[in-house]
Amino acid sequence: MKKIIIFKTDRIGDFINFSPCLRIIKDNLKNCEITMICSDYNYQIVKNYKEIDKIYIIKKKIYIDFFFIVKNFINKKFDYLFQMDGSKKSYFYSIFINAK
Numbered sequence: 001m002k003k004i005i006i007f008k009t010d011r012i013g014d015f016i017n018f019s020p021c022l023r024i025i026k027d028n029l030k031n032c033e034i035t036m037i038c039s040d041y042n043y044q045i046v047k048n049y050k051e052i053d054k055i056y057i058i059k060k061k062i063y064i065d066f067f068f069i070v071k072n073f074i075n076k077k078f079d080y081l082f083q084m085d086g087s088k089k090s091y092f093y094s095i096f097i098n099a100k
Contacts, residue, residue: 002032002079005097007090008046009039009058015046018084022051035078037090062089069093 004025008015015038025034035054038046043057056072058065074096081099083090 002029003035003077004029004032004080004082005035005037005073005078005099006082006084007037007087007094008042008084009037009087009090010085011041012045014085015042019049021084022049026051037093058093065089065093066096070096073097 008018022034026032033053034051035056036046036052037056037058040057040059043055046052046055056068058068076098078097078099081094081097083094
């Protein structure tokens with residue numbers, strides 16, 4: 001099973017524009033698990049997508065989010081990491097996630 005983690009911490013409209021990509025990923029990688037890291041803004045929409053298997057919410061406090069990322073993802077291995085929001089903070093967090 002392929003494990004995919006996606007950062008999408010921007011606004012709701014940006015996530016809705018991105019959402020067809022989720023369907024494409026699921027169609028092309030039949031046996032995959034998608035983990036979404038989103039913001040409070042996106043969570044109300046993200047939770048309704050059946051393509052997403054796990055959802056994690058990060059807040060706007062960098063120190064708390066950093067410890068959250070390290071605690072939850074330092075020992076997990078992902079096949080793919082997509083940082084889709086262009087946030088410097090997400091780029092920084094992705095350094096600590098074990099992905100090919």
